[in-house]
Structure formats: C-alpha cells, structure tokens
Amino acid sequence: MLIEKPYDRYATVEYARRWALTRNPRYYDFEEIGGDCTNFASQCIFAGSGVMNYTPVTGWYYISANERTASWTGVEYLYDFLIRNKGAGPFAREAPLSAAEPGDILQLGGSEGRFYHSPVIVKTEPEILVCAHTYDALDRKLSSYVYSHARLLHIEGVRVEEQSAQL
Numbered sequence: 001m002l003i004e005k006p007y008d009r010y011a012t013v014e015y016a017r018r019w020a021l022t023r024n025p026r027y028y029d030f031e032e033i034g035g036d037c038t039n040f041a042s043q044c045i046f047a048g049s050g051v052m053n054y055t056p057v058t059g060w061y062y063i064s065a066n067e068r069t070a071s072w073t074g075v076e077y078l079y080d081f082l083i084r085n086k087g088a089g090p091f092a093r094e095a096p097l098s099a100a101e102p103g104d105i106l107q108l109g110g111s112e113g114r115f116y117h118s119p120v121i122v123k124t125e126p127e128i129l130v131c132a133h134t135y136d137a138l139d140r141k142l143s144s145y146v147y148s149h150a151r152l153l154h155i156e157g158v159r160v161e162e163q164s165a166q167l
Contacts, residue, residue, distance in 0.1 A: 002159040007090060009103030012048030016120045016131035019043065020138040028065035030073055031134055040133035041105050041118040042072045045090050048103055049158040053081070053089035060089050075107055075115050082153050088160060095154040100124050104154050108147035115151065 019040070023029045027043055030036045042062065046052065052061035060081045062068040071081035082092035082105070092105070100106075100121050106128075109115035119130035119137065128142040142150075 001162045002088060003162050004157045004159055007103060007155045007158050008048040008050075009101060010048075012044050012103035012120065013122045015047035016040075016044045016122050017138060020131035020133070021136050023133075027062065030065075034073075035117075036133035037135075038075050038078050038118045039073045040131075041120050042078065044103075044120045044131075045105070045155065048155075049090040051089045051158055051160050053085065053087050055087060059087070060085070075118050078105070078118060079107060079115070079151075079153065082155070085159075090155050090158050092153040092155045095152050097128070097150065097152050099154050100128060100152055101154065104152055106130060106142065107151050107153065108145060109149035109151070111148040113149065115149070117145075117147070119145075 024043060027039060030039050053059035054061050057069065059069050060071045062072045071077040082090060083094060085091040102122055102124060104121045106119050106121060107115040108117040119132035121128055122131050122139060123129040129139045130142055131138055
C-alpha cells in the first residue's frame with residue numbers, strides 16, 4: 001500500500017547547490033549527448049524524495065546510463081511522469097509561477113511551444129533563482145534566461161510503500 005509523505009525541499013535545494021557547478025560521479029553526464037539539465041533535475045528531486053519508480057517505460061529511475069527511464073533525462077518525459085504519476089515516487093501539478101517554492105522544477109520553452117530546459121528552483125524571494133546543468137548555473141536569476149514559455153512543476157509530495165515509510 002502506498003502512503004504519501006512530504007517532499008524534502010531543503011534536501012533538494014542543498015543537493016542542487018552542491019552539484020550545480022560540478023557532477024556527481026554516481027550519475028552519467030549527458031551534456032555531450034543531448035544535455036544534462038533534466039538528469040540534474042531528477043537527481044535533485046531524488047535527493048528530496050528518496051524514492052524512485054521502477055515501473056518499466058513509464059516510471060522514473062536511474063540505475064546507470066543504460067538502465068534508466070526516459071523520464072529521468074528527458075524534459076517532456078519528466079513532465080509526463082510527475083504530472084501523471086499515481087504510483088511510487090514524487091508527483092506534481094502544473095501551477096502558476098506565483099506558486100513556486102524552492103525544490104520545484106521549471107521547464108523553459110521556445111516560441112514553437114517545445115520545452116527544452118529543466119532548471120531547479122532554489123529561491124523564490126525576492127526573485128526566482130535556479131540551479132541547472134548543461135549551461136551550469138548556481139543561483140541564477142530566472143529573469144536572466146531567454147525563453148518564450150515557462151511552466152512550473154510544483155511537487156506536491158512523494159508516495160512510498162508503507163513499509164519503506166516506517167524505516
């Protein structure tokens with residue numbers, strides 16, 4: 001049985017700031033083969049959730065560069081997982097930027113409507129600051145990015161197996 005637990009926003013932000021300008025050797029760096037931003041965002045979310053979803057194809061997990069779901073590294077796939085997840089792991093809703101909290105994920109897109117970047121929010125006041133990979137950023141102002149569209153993935157919580165929650 002799955003139960004909900006809070007998402008640890010502090011752990012997410014701490015991880016984002018720790019690894020924003022370098023790479024955690026536990027994870028492959030996808031920068032040279034399409035970008036590392038969503039891989040980094042997933043690492044940050046995992047730091048705050050502690051739970052992966054090992055459902056083949058539609059889940060969200062990373063074992064190695066060759067054993068992972070598309071949602072771990074792909075912008076649209078991460079969106080789909082977080083918004084639609086009814087199983088184990090983190091879950092989110094799309095929300096207005098005014099609802100942003102540290103630990104949430106932004107996705108930036110172009111004028112054609114395609115989203116291409118997944119920075120992690122680390123501060124919201126007095127303005128939104130993010131950490132990101134590919135174009136490495138530590139506490140970068142959202143206002144310094146050039147984009148046409150932004151969507152906020154507000155992480156609402158984490159579902160865990162009842163036995164895992166008691167440990």
